Ligand SMILES: C[C@@](CO)(OP(=O)(O)O)[C@H](O)COP(=O)(O)OP(=O)(O)OC[C@H]1O[C@@H](n2ccc(N)nc2=O)[C@H](O)[C@@H]1O
């Protein structure tokens with residue numbers, strides 16, 4: 001019997017960088033939120049071999065696909081007999097700041113743990129997730145959470161209101177490493193207030209959430225791609241209550257009262273060359 005799993009994208013409602021570590025990674029504090037937009041993974045048992053096929057948004061099916069990296073990591077626990085045919089259907093834009101690859105890796109860990117009957121506990125899966133990438137731990141958890149460390153230390157928050165989300169992904173992608181490298185820690189500008197955002201989410205107050213949206217990586221990516229500022233303005237003019245870049249970008253998201261309103265705004269927006277999607281917080 002095969003398995004089918006959804007791998008949800010995320011947005012960062014806040015993103016603060018607290019310092020740079022000796023290994024080049026950055027200490028962060030961010031509020032992460034899963035959204036409805038998702039890739040799909042289908043898993044079927046096959047002895048010994050791990051085979052990956054991909055459809056939808058083009059992405060490598062080679063060894064550097066995070067799904068294969070996750071599968072190989074788990075196979076070390078399962079033994080060489082364990083294998084699978086994995087089909088990944090991609091809907092999440094790639095290199096977009098939406099953690100598509102990380103979410104696929106998290107879904108592969110969760111799914112193969114079941115397919116291979118490994119019975120690894122949540123904290124064991126979390127350890128493997130942290131080895132695959134900074135955002136994989138959050139993707140394994142999902143929902144709403146504060147992420148600290150390099151992103152792997154998680155504090156779950158109560159489920160947030162199901163606000164609508166409009167996503168605008170320009171034609172280009174950005175390199176997360178390059179954006180972090182471009183950050184001048186002495187000149188971060190406005191910083192997020194994590195506890196104010198946590199309170200706003202708890203109250204379900206969209207205007208308060210909107211007022212606390214803040215991402216210190218915006219300055220770097222907007223400097224590299226000034227056209228993102230115009231997209232932010234267009235989303236605001238179109239009726240989004242708050243607008244921010246997600247992660248290292250370049251996706252810009254706008255928040256609305258609900259998914260229906262997000263859909264109406266997305267249909268009205270005319271942004272040539274950009275992918276415009278409507279979804280909601282989950
Ligand atoms: C910026 C964020 C915000 O959620 O997301 P994305 O824009 O990638 O979605 C994350 O911090 C990205 O997480 P993720 O994309 O998983 O990072 P990784 O693959 O582990 O690392 C890619 C590169 O980003 C840099 N990096 C990443 C995380 C971190 N806390 N500090 C860093 O400096 C490192 O240079 C690393 O080589």
Ligand SMILES: Nc1ncnc2c1ncn2[C@@H]1O[C@H](COP(=O)(O)OP(=O)(O)O)[C@@H](O)[C@H]1O
Nearest residue numbers: 064065066094095096097098099100101102104
């Ligand atoms: N399953 C996957 N989906 C998307 N990208 C992947 C995947 N596996 C590896 N990658 C690589 O990871 C890089 C970052 O991808 P992604 O997770 O989409 O972006 P981001 O970290 O900005 O949210 C891409 O450039 C891509 O080559």
